Amino acid sequence: MASRVAGCLRLLVWLLLLRPQLNADPGDGVMTPSPSGPGTTVGAEKQKVDPLPKACGQRRIVGGQPAAERKWPWQVGLLASGKFVCGGSLISSRWVLTAAHCIFDFAEYTVRLGDIDLKSKAPTVVEVPAKDIVMHQTYTRVGGVFDDVALVLLSIPVNYSTHIQPVCLPIRTFQLQVGTECWVTGWGKRSENEPKANATHLLQEVNVNIVEHNKCNELLKKGTKSSSNAINEGGLCAYGEGKDSCQGDSGGPLVCEFNNIWMQFGVVSWGIGCGRKTPGVYSDVRFYRDWILRQLSRSPCRDTAGLLIPCLCLLLHLAFW
Numbered sequence: 203m204a205s206r207v208a209g210c211l212r213l214l215v216w217l218l219l220l221r222p223q224l225n226a227d228p229g230d231g232v233m234t235p236s237p238s239g240p241g242t243t244v245g246a247e248k249q250k251v252d253p254l255p256k257a258c259g260q261r262r263i264v265g266g267q268p269a270a271e272r273k274w275p276w277q278v279g280l281l282a283s284g285k286f287v288c289g290g291s292l293i294s295s296r297w298v299l300t301a302a303h304c305i306f307d308f309a310e311y312t313v314r315l316g317d318i319d320l321k322s323k324a325p326t327v328v329e330v331p332a333k334d335i336v337m338h339q340t341y342t343r344v345g346g347v348f349d350d351v352a353l354v355l356l357s358i359p360v361n362y363s364t365h366i367q368p369v370c371l372p373i374r375t376f377q378l379q380v381g382t383e384c385w386v387t388g389w390g391k392r393s394e395n396e397p398k399a400n401a402t403h404l405l406q407e408v409n410v411n412i413v414e415h416n417k418c419n420e421l422l423k424k425g426t427k428s429s430s431n432a433i434n435e436g437g438l439c440a441y442g443e444g445k446d447s448c449q450g451d452s453g454g455p456l457v458c459e460f461n462n463i464w465m466q467f468g469v470v471s472w473g474i475g476c477g478r479k480t481p482g483v484y485s486d487v488r489f490y491r492d493w494i495l496r497q498l499s500r501s502p503c504r505d506t507a508g509l510l511i512p513c514l515c516l517l518l519h520l521a522f523w
Contacts, residue, residue, distance in 0.1 A: 276369035282309040289454025295359035300453035302341040318405035326365040333357040384458040388451030410442040425480040439481035
């Protein structure tokens with residue numbers, strides 16, 4: 203045990219020594235922790251972000267556009283028995299965050315990383331079998347969809363590159379203002395009635411805005427003709443007129459940019475149709491952050507060492523604000 207702790211500390215010191223390299227200009231071929239993206243930076247004031255552990259259902263993009271290569275390097279495709287079923291996001295070299303409703307019994311899962319084209323055979327593409335899957339212990343679809351998060355442990359760690367990088371996770375107290383512009387990505391349907399045969403194999407992106415919690419429940423009650431709240435404090439809502447996630451986007455990330463740092467605030471969960479006048483519902487990553495950390499901390503040091511890199515990436519990046 204002592205040697206293992208010593209090894210972890212040596213790795214931490216070594217990573218700290220890499221500070222200049224991790225913050226090198228993107229043009230010099232060195233990986234940067236927070237690639238720029240299309241979103242508008244929202245919230246001029248700096249938010250307090252702690253150092254741990256940032257890198258830090260089916261639902262396809264409606265009203266969006268094809269994403270550029272390398273724009274969303276944390277986006278992954280989740281394959282069940284060789285067939286695409288959901289999206290997900292890379293949060294460390296060995297862990298992928300997705301939705302619990304994407305997990306089916308007795309299926310063999312593989313994670314595809316490194317390209318925006320599901321049919322691509324480019325050298326950047328990596329497919330890694332899942333070693334283990336952890337679903338939230340209180341996930342349920344009774345009376346709604348609640349605690350819809352899951353983690354996939356990769357059988358081997360992936361190497362970060364220009365096409366494969368982890369996304370940052372916000373702390374629980376991070377204040378996400380109503381109206382904040384965020385982005386959703388996925389390989390899902392581009393319209394509610396699109397035949398499955400017409401599904402795109404190119405990653406799509408769309409911008410949406412955060413909706414206030416109570417307002418979201420009011421809209422969802424009208425849409426479902428129900429008197430019960432459709433989301434609890436673990437839910438997050440976002441809306442864009444004619445823009446939405448849809449079938450096939452489930453498990454994918456809702457990300458927002460703050461001071462050139464991309465953070466994942468939501469996991470695509472469910473909605474009423476696609477692109478209608480009701481918000482899409484996402485699992486709030488801030489609410490589940492402690493649960494995510496507990497799962498990652500149960501792995502041996504050698505399995506979670508990759509988590510140190512996203513943590514340090516965010517720390518070092520913040521140092522240069």
